[in-house]
Amino acid sequence: MNERDMQAQQVVTHMMEHDKFSQWLGITVLEIKEGYSKIQMPIRDEMVNGFGIAHGGIAFSMADSAFAFACNNRNNLSVALDTSINFTKAVQVGDTLIAEAKEIHNGRSTGLYQITITNQHNEQVAHFKGTCFRTGKALLPL
Amino acid sequence: MNERDMQAQQVVTHMMEHDKFSQWLGITVLEIKEGYSKIQMPIRDEMVNGFGIAHGGIAFSMADSAFAFACNNRNNLSVALDTSINFTKAVQVGDTLIAEAKEIHNGRSTGLYQITITNQHNEQVAHFKGTCFRTGKALLPL
Amino acid sequence: MNERDMQAQQVVTHMMEHDKFSQWLGITVLEIKEGYSKIQMPIRDEMVNGFGIAHGGIAFSMADSAFAFACNNRNNLSVALDTSINFTKAVQVGDTLIAEAKEIHNGRSTGLYQITITNQHNEQVAHFKGTCFRTGKALLPL
Amino acid sequence: MNERDMQAQQVVTHMMEHDKFSQWLGITVLEIKEGYSKIQMPIRDEMVNGFGIAHGGIAFSMADSAFAFACNNRNNLSVALDTSINFTKAVQVGDTLIAEAKEIHNGRSTGLYQITITNQHNEQVAHFKGTCFRTGKALLPL
Numbered sequence: 145m146n147e148r149d150m151q152a153q154q155v156v157t158h159m160m161e162h163d164k165f166s167q168w169l170g171i172t173v174l175e176i177k178e179g180y181s182k183i184q185m186p187i188r189d190e191m192v193n194g195f196g197i198a199h200g201g202i203a204f205s206m207a208d209s210a211f212a213f214a215c216n217n218r219n220n221l222s223v224a225l226d227t228s229i230n231f232t233k234a235v236q237v238g239d240t241l242i243a244e245a246k247e248i249h250n251g252r253s254t255g256l257y258q259i260t261i262t263n264q265h266n267e268q269v270a271h272f273k274g275t276c277f278r279t280g281k282a283l284l285p286l
Numbered sequence: 287m288n289e290r291d292m293q294a295q296q297v298v299t300h301m302m303e304h305d306k307f308s309q310w311l312g313i314t315v316l317e318i319k320e321g322y323s324k325i326q327m328p329i330r331d332e333m334v335n336g337f338g339i340a341h342g343g344i345a346f347s348m349a350d351s352a353f354a355f356a357c358n359n360r361n362n363l364s365v366a367l368d369t370s371i372n373f374t375k376a377v378q379v380g381d382t383l384i385a386e387a388k389e390i391h392n393g394r395s396t397g398l399y400q401i402t403i404t405n406q407h408n409e410q411v412a413h414f415k416g417t418c419f420r421t422g423k424a425l426l427p428l
Numbered sequence: 429m430n431e432r433d434m435q436a437q438q439v440v441t442h443m444m445e446h447d448k449f450s451q452w453l454g455i456t457v458l459e460i461k462e463g464y465s466k467i468q469m470p471i472r473d474e475m476v477n478g479f480g481i482a483h484g485g486i487a488f489s490m491a492d493s494a495f496a497f498a499c500n501n502r503n504n505l506s507v508a509l510d511t512s513i514n515f516t517k518a519v520q521v522g523d524t525l526i527a528e529a530k531e532i533h534n535g536r537s538t539g540l541y542q543i544t545i546t547n548q549h550n551e552q553v554a555h556f557k558g559t560c561f562r563t564g565k566a567l568l569p570l
Numbered sequence: 571m572n573e574r575d576m577q578a579q580q581v582v583t584h585m586m587e588h589d590k591f592s593q594w595l596g597i598t599v600l601e602i603k604e605g606y607s608k609i610q611m612p613i614r615d616e617m618v619n620g621f622g623i624a625h626g627g628i629a630f631s632m633a634d635s636a637f638a639f640a641c642n643n644r645n646n647l648s649v650a651l652d653t654s655i656n657f658t659k660a661v662q663v664g665d666t667l668i669a670e671a672k673e674i675h676n677g678r679s680t681g682l683y684q685i686t687i688t689n690q691h692n693e694q695v696a697h698f699k700g701t702c703f704r705t706g707k708a709l710l711p712l
Binding site: 228248251258273 | 682699701
Binding site: 166 | 300303305307311333336337346347351354365366368370371
C-alpha cells in the first residue's frame with residue numbers, strides 16, 4: 145500500500161472513532177483510498193419513516209459519511225457546502241446498503257464527489273453529490 | 287380551523303406515529319397547515335460526527351421529515367425525488383433546531399418545497415429544497 | 429446611497445459591459461445593492477426549445493447572471509461551484525422575466541444565494557440556488 | 571440498429587429541427603440511443619461572461635439539451651423538474667465541448683440523468699444532473 149492510502153486510512157479510522165452517529169447507523173468501513181471510500185450499513189427497524197420504509201435521512205446520512213471519509217482523507221479538514229441526493233428505489237428493513245464515494249474533482253480549495261448507494265441485490269437506491277470546501281487544517285498531527 | 291388544515295394535522299399525526307426514525311431524532315411537531323409544517327428537535331451527544339459537531343445527516347433528516355409532513359398532508363401520498371441541502375452554520379450538541387417547510391409549488395403530479403432550519407439563536411444553519419412526485423394514493427381512508 | 433451599494437453598482441456595470449452573453453440575452457439591470465441584484469429579460473423567438481417554449485438554459489442563464497451580479501459585487505471575485513434550478517411554470521415567447529437574487533449566506537470563503545424568477549403576471553417560473561467560492565481577488569482597482 | 575434506437579433518433583431529429591436555441595448554440599448531435607445522447611458545441615466569442623470565460627449558462631444550456639434529447643427520446647414527452655450543475659474547470663472561447671447524457675434511472679413517471687461535459691483535451695468541465703417527469707404524451711405520431 146502506498147503512503148497516501150495509508151494516511152487516508154488513518155484519517156478515517158480517527159474520524160470513525162469519534163463519529164457517534166455513524167456508529168449508531170451501524171456503518172462498517174470496507175475500503176479507504178486517497179479521495180475514495182466504500183462503506184456498508186444494514187437497515188434496522190428503527191430507521192423507518194411513516195410509510196414503513198427507510199427514512200430518506202438514513203440513505204443521506206450514510207452517503208454523507210462516505211463523502212466525509214473520502215473528502216477529508218488527505219488530512220485536509222473539509223466542510224460540506226452543498227449536497228444533494230436522488231432516491232431511485234425504496235430501501236427496506238433488512239436491506240444491506242453499500243455506499244461508494246468517488247472523487248470527481250480535487251481542487252485546491254474545493255472538491256466534488258459522487259456517492260452511489262446500492263442494496264444487496266446490486267440495485268442502485270440513491271445517488272448523492274457533494275461539494276466541499278477545504279480549510280487547509282490537518283485532522284491528524286503531520 | 288378549516289377542514290383542510292384539520293386533515294393535514296390528522297395525516298401528520300398518523301405519519302409521526304409510525305415514523306420510528308423521526309421519533310429517535312426527538313422531533314416534536316409544532317404546527318401543521320395544508321402544505322406547511324414546522325417542527326423542533328434538540329441535538330444530542332449521539333448525533334455528532336467525527337469532528338464533534340452534528341453530523342450533516344442530522345439536519346438533513348430533520349428537514350426531510352418536515353418536507354414529508356408538508357408534501358403529504360393533503361392526504362396525497364408523495365415520494366421524494368430530488369433533495370438538496372446547504373449547510374451555512376455548524377450545529378452543536380445542546381442546540382435546539384426548528385425546521386419550517388414552505389410550499390413553493392403545488393403541481394398536480396409534483397411539488398417543490400423549501401425548508402429552512404434555524405437554531406435557538408434564530409441563526410439559519412441549513413437550507414433544504416425538495417421535489418416530490420404525487421402518487422395520487424391516500425394515506426388515510428377518505 | 430451608501431458607499432457599499434455604490435461600489436456594488438460599479439462592479440456590476442463593469443461586469444455587464446464585458447458580458448456578451450448577458451447582452452445577447454437582452455438583460456437589463458434593474459437594481460443592485462450589496463449582495464443583491466434584480467434584472468429583467470424579454471423572451472424572444474430564438475430562445476425556444478424543441479417544444480416551442482423557452483429552453484431551460486434561458487431561465488438558468490438569466491438566474492446565473494443575477495447570481496454573478498449579486499455574489500461578485502463586494503468586489504471579491506467569486507466562482508460558481510454548485511448551482512441548481514427548479515422549473516415550476518413554462519416560459520413563453522413574449523414573456524418578460526424578472527430575476528431577483530438574495531444573499532442567504534455571506535461567508536468569508538463561500539456564499540449562498542437564492543434567485544427567484546417571475547414573469548409579467550408575477551407568477552414564479554423558476555427557483556435557482558447557487559453556491560460560490562470567493563477568491564479574494566478584486567474585479568475593480570481598489 | 572434496433573427499432574428503439576431508430577425511434578430515439580427520429581424524436582431527436584424532430585426536436586432539434588424546432589429547437590432554435592440549440593441551433594444558436596451551434597449544437598451538433600453526435601450519437602443518439604434509447605435514453606442516451608452525445609452532442610458537441612464550439613465556444614464562440616459571444617458566449618462569454620463578464621470575466622471573459624464562457625458564461626455558466628452556456629455549459630448548462632448544452633447539458634440541458636443533452637438531457638432533453640436523452641429523456642424524451644422514447645417518444646414520451648418529459649418535463650425537467652430539478653436540474654443542477656457543478657463547474658469544475660473554466661471554459662474558454664475556442665474550446666469544443668462534448669456532452670454525454672446517461673440514464674441513471676428510468677421510472678414510469680420520472681427519470682434521472684447525469685450529463686458530463688468535457689473539452690477537447692478530454693478534461694471534465696461540468697457535471698449536470700437532471701430529474702424529469704414523464705407526461706405520457708407522444709412527441710411524434712405513433
